[in-house]
Amino acid sequence: MDDPKSARGVMDFVGVSRTALEVTSLSVNYGAIRAVQDVSLDVPRQGITALVGANGAGKSSILRALAGIVPECHGSIKLNGVDVSKLPARKRVIDHGIVLVPEGRGVFTTMTVRENLELGLLIGDRRRALGATTTFDLEEVYNLFPILRERGDKRAQYLSGGEQQMLAISRSLLMSPALLLVDEPSMGLAPQLVRRIFDVMSNVFAQHKVTVLLVEQDTKIALEIASFAYLLERGVISLAAPSAVLREDPRLKIAYLGVASTILSGDASDNNRGNR
Amino acid sequence: MTPYVQSVFTTALIYSLVTMGLYITLASGQFSIAHGMLMGIGGYAGGIASVQFRVPMILSLMVGAFTAALFGVVMALVLRRTSGVLLATVTIAIGQGVSLTAANLNSLGGSQGYFGIPLTTNLAWASGTALVGLVGLLVFRKTRLGLAMLAAGRDETVAQSIGISILKIRIWGFLLGGLLAGLGGVLLAHNNGLIEPSDLSFANEPLFFIFLMVGGLETPWGALFGSIGVWWLQELLRFGNSGQFLIFDQADRYWILGLVMVITVIVRPQGILTRKPIVWNPTRRSFQLLGVLGLFRGRRSDNTS
Amino acid sequence: MTYFTQFLIDGLAIGSLYVLVTIGFTLVFGVMGLLNVAHADLYMVAVFVFLGVAQDLHFGIVLGAIAGIAAAGLVGALLFWQVIRRIDRNRTLSMFVATLGVSYFLENLVAKFVQFRTEAVPPLFQSKFYDVSNLHFSTGQIVLVGSTLIIAVGLSQWLRRSNTGKLMRAVSENTHLAELVAIDTVRIMAIAVILASVIAGIGGLLVANTTLSVNPFVANDVSLKMFAVAVVAGVGSVDGALVVGLFLGMIESLTVGYFGSQWETVIGLGAMIIVLLVRPQGLFGKRLRVG
Numbered sequence: 001m002d003d004p005k006s007a008r009g010v011m012d013f014v015g016v017s018r019t020a021l022e023v024t025s026l027s028v029n030y031g032a033i034r035a036v037q038d039v040s041l042d043v044p045r046q047g048i049t050a051l052v053g054a055n056g057a058g059k060s061s062i063l064r065a066l067a068g069i070v071p072e073c074h075g076s077i078k079l080n081g082v083d084v085s086k087l088p089a090r091k092r093v094i095d096h097g098i099v100l101v102p103e104g105r106g107v108f109t110t111m112t113v114r115e116n117l118e119l120g121l122l123i124g125d126r127r128r129a130l131g132a133t134t135t136f137d138l139e140e141v142y143n144l145f146p147i148l149r150e151r152g153d154k155r156a157q158y159l160s161g162g163e164q165q166m167l168a169i170s171r172s173l174l175m176s177p178a179l180l181l182v183d184e185p186s187m188g189l190a191p192q193l194v195r196r197i198f199d200v201m202s203n204v205f206a207q208h209k210v211t212v213l214l215v216e217q218d219t220k221i222a223l224e225i226a227s228f229a230y231l232l233e234r235g236v237i238s239l240a241a242p243s244a245v246l247r248e249d250p251r252l253k254i255a256y257l258g259v260a261s262t263i264l265s266g267d268a269s270d271n272n273r274g275n276r
Numbered sequence: 277m278t279p280y281v282q283s284v285f286t287t288a289l290i291y292s293l294v295t296m297g298l299y300i301t302l303a304s305g306q307f308s309i310a311h312g313m314l315m316g317i318g319g320y321a322g323g324i325a326s327v328q329f330r331v332p333m334i335l336s337l338m339v340g341a342f343t344a345a346l347f348g349v350v351m352a353l354v355l356r357r358t359s360g361v362l363l364a365t366v367t368i369a370i371g372q373g374v375s376l377t378a379a380n381l382n383s384l385g386g387s388q389g390y391f392g393i394p395l396t397t398n399l400a401w402a403s404g405t406a407l408v409g410l411v412g413l414l415v416f417r418k419t420r421l422g423l424a425m426l427a428a429g430r431d432e433t434v435a436q437s438i439g440i441s442i443l444k445i446r447i448w449g450f451l452l453g454g455l456l457a458g459l460g461g462v463l464l465a466h467n468n469g470l471i472e473p474s475d476l477s478f479a480n481e482p483l484f485f486i487f488l489m490v491g492g493l494e495t496p497w498g499a500l501f502g503s504i505g506v507w508w509l510q511e512l513l514r515f516g517n518s519g520q521f522l523i524f525d526q527a528d529r530y531w532i533l534g535l536v537m538v539i540t541v542i543v544r545p546q547g548i549l550t551r552k553p554i555v556w557n558p559t560r561r562s563f564q565l566l567g568v569l570g571l572f573r574g575r576r577s578d579n580t581s
Numbered sequence: 582m583t584y585f586t587q588f589l590i591d592g593l594a595i596g597s598l599y600v601l602v603t604i605g606f607t608l609v610f611g612v613m614g615l616l617n618v619a620h621a622d623l624y625m626v627a628v629f630v631f632l633g634v635a636q637d638l639h640f641g642i643v644l645g646a647i648a649g650i651a652a653a654g655l656v657g658a659l660l661f662w663q664v665i666r667r668i669d670r671n672r673t674l675s676m677f678v679a680t681l682g683v684s685y686f687l688e689n690l691v692a693k694f695v696q697f698r699t700e701a702v703p704p705l706f707q708s709k710f711y712d713v714s715n716l717h718f719s720t721g722q723i724v725l726v727g728s729t730l731i732i733a734v735g736l737s738q739w740l741r742r743s744n745t746g747k748l749m750r751a752v753s754e755n756t757h758l759a760e761l762v763a764i765d766t767v768r769i770m771a772i773a774v775i776l777a778s779v780i781a782g783i784g785g786l787l788v789a790n791t792t793l794s795v796n797p798f799v800a801n802d803v804s805l806k807m808f809a810v811a812v813v814a815g816v817g818s819v820d821g822a823l824v825v826g827l828f829l830g831m832i833e834s835l836t837v838g839y840f841g842s843q844w845e846t847v848i849g850l851g852a853m854i855i856v857l858l859v860r861p862q863g864l865f866g867k868r869l870r871v872g
């Protein structure tokens with residue numbers, strides 16, 4: 001299962017592919033820097049797949065390449081069998097429903113909470129007109145995160161970090177995503193808040209059958225809600241396995257050694273000592 | 277050389293000094309568009325020195341250069357918290373404001389300009405001063421300060437992180453820019469016999485940009501070549517003072533220059549004539565003429581300057 | 582006191598000019614970070630096209646006005662598609678220099694056609710002049726100030742409420758994020774530039790209707806005030822431009838009235854420099870704002 005290409009075969013049913021996203025030999029360059037090298041991965045339909053790895057491994061670069069907003073990338077990106085790798089970012093969103101919740105605070109801070117959500121609805125309406133199936137309305141989103149209803153007329157800059165993250169996720173849901181790319185939703189948030197957001201995410205994604213590729217540094221929580229996971233190390237996929245398997249793999253912890261050992265829980269560092 | 281040819285070269289060399297001033301201010305990373313104003317201030321100061329105090333030309337030049345440089349420094353200090361396009365915009369406003377104020381000051385001759393300045397400028401003065409300016413800039417680029425300035429001009433944050441004081445760089449950028457533009461202004465005033473508020477106006481400012489864009493933004497040579505080249509081009513468009521050239525008459529040359537400028541920015545944002553810096557390597561005592569006129573690109577020609 | 586009030590009334594008319602050119606200029610900066618030096622030239626282009634169509638071609642005032650405004654919009658569109666879009670969007674300084682060239686080009690092209698002269702402009706309508714307890718004003722002035730208020734408040738409300746206005750604010754705040762929510766940023770920028778140009782054109786006609794003259798280089802003086810208003814208000818602030826523009830017009834008018842015309846430019850310039858020293862982001866903040 002270490003070879004990502006063999007993982008692909010396992011997931012295919014006869015006739016109907018369970019694979020929503022199929023990435024083959026993706027590379028991302030920033031000038032002379034090669035951030036992502038020859039990455040291939042699959043995201044099954046209607047499930048959460050995690051992409052984990054240390055800081056600087058190239059996780060965001062992959063998501064940004066899928067969304068079509070990196071200056072230079074190569075390789076093929078197929079969503080439901082259609083190659084979208086040559087399409088501009090806008091078309092990927094509107095025609096194919098590839099929606100990225102970016103790293104950090106992906107909200108328009110000078111606009112109100114409601115206006116931020118309306119921007120999502122505007123695209124959602126167009127996607128529904130094109131026949132998109134995953135649909136959300138404002139009411140549902142408000143029920144998921146009631147705080148957003150309360151803060152409707154406030155500018156997003158006055159929200160807390162967690163509330164901004166909820167807003168960004170909600171806006172993306174309103175866009176009727178066929179593939180939701182979520183980049184480090186936990187970044188800079190208090191642990192209890194991370195827990196809450198992840199609970200809501202896993203519930204709502206399962207209920208509404210959203211296809212998700214989740215990038216996280218916090219492997220523990222990511223592997224809890226994902227069914228399958230990839231480990232990225234310095235731009236290369238080094239492991240691909242069901243979450244339950246990856247969670248136990250010692251190589252996962254080694255990948256974080258030195259780079260991000262501080263974010264691992266206390267017992268992890270003990271394990272690391274054992275591995276040395 | 278006929279007097280006509282001499283006079284065209286003289287004017288081009290005068291403008292080349294202002295353009296060199298623009299070059300060095302831009303190279304320091306300060307996007308200032310007030311060099312016409314600095315030129316005019318030098319012109320007024322030098323003109324007044326010549327008329328009121330009857331000082332020799334060399335002293336007029338120094339007075340003009342000093343005054344304009346001082347004004348430049350004041351601008352650098354006042355605008356130290358402004359940068360980028362906003363700085364550019366603000367310098368335009370200041371230039372235009374100074375021009376309009378000059379037009380309203382009767383002691384400076386009002387909108388008629390300041391008259392009766394002796395016609396001392398000739399080709400020798402112009403080329404001599406331009407040479408001093410050019411060599412001065414080439415040498416300055418090799419000094420510690422010059423290198424720091426060029427580094428800061430490329431990237432202020434990097435420069436700051438290696439301990440270069442941005443305020444100091446800014447002050448020097450405006451000081452040298454004012455100095456060179458002031459020299460040009462004194463020569464201009466002594467070439468025309470007067471200096472007018474309209475000389476300071478923003479309306480002239482694009483001209484210096486055209487010179488520099490065409491000549492190339494990377495080296496002082498660009499300012500020199502650009503000024504001479506473009507000034508001759510517009511003389512040709514003028515077709516020797518009268519008559520028509522193809523379908524154009526002489527009123528057409530200005531908008532043609534504007535068009536040249538826009539196209540240059542789009543097609544070759546670093547300028548047409550020179551692109552890479554002309555590197556003077558003192559250890560090898562050679563000029564490496566890289567990219568001058570496109571003829572020498574990649575080739576090295578030895579030349580003792 | 583009569584003098585004082587008279588100066589204020591005249592100042593409102595002058596301030597309206599500042600507002601009408603500045604709101605477009607500041608809008609374009611807010612949306613795409615471009616300081617368009619050629620913006621005030623669109624004002625001049627509109628008036629000259631109006632003159633040509635209405636007077637020289639005898640099409641009458643109405644068609645002339647429409648042609649003038651359309652010409653300003655067209656030049657704005659050409660500026661956007663043929664110049665700005667051809668330059669790498671990260672090179673904001675190159676864009677700026679290009680607009681400088683466009684300004685030089687437009688002014689001298691128009692100047693060539695009118696032999697560098699100042700032209701008389703016929704009024705859009707026959708102005709009535711009123712004399713109420715020693716205060717003089719005209720219907721031209723009233724229309725100018727009224728239209729300015731309508732246009733500026735209208736633009737602000739449009740940005741606040743309309744869908745396109747919201748998209749414009751989104752692009753203004755964060756172009757990259759705007760692309761992620763599938764906003765057609767290029768289209769929004771084009772709309773901003775053309776809208777700004779049309780407003781400048783309308784401004785040109787309304788102002789020429791009270792000054793009754795125009796010359797090809799009028800933009801140089803207008804630009805100075807436009808920059809000052811934009812900087813004092815905070816570049817990108819439409820509401821700020823309205824307030825500051827009217828205010829500057831009135832203060833200038835008072836100063837010139839009481840102290841003489843040599844002080845005219847000093848006020849705007851001085852205010853600008855003080856603001857840059859004390860509060861560089863301007864009184865009303867930096868990016869496109871309507872609050």
Ligand SMILES: Nc1ncnc2c1ncn2[C@@H]1O[C@H](COP(=O)(O)OP(=O)(O)O)[C@@H](O)[C@H]1O
Pocket residue numbers: 030033034035053054055056057058059060061062
């Ligand atoms: N815009 C960029 N320009 C240059 N290098 C970049 C850029 N973005 C990311 N990188 C480099 O690419 C590598 C991967 O970055 P990123 O994808 O952000 O990693 P991750 O999200 O896993 O932390 C890093 O070494 C980073 O320095």
Ligand SMILES: [Mg+2]
Pocket residue numbers: 056059060061103184
């Ligand atoms: Mg990242």
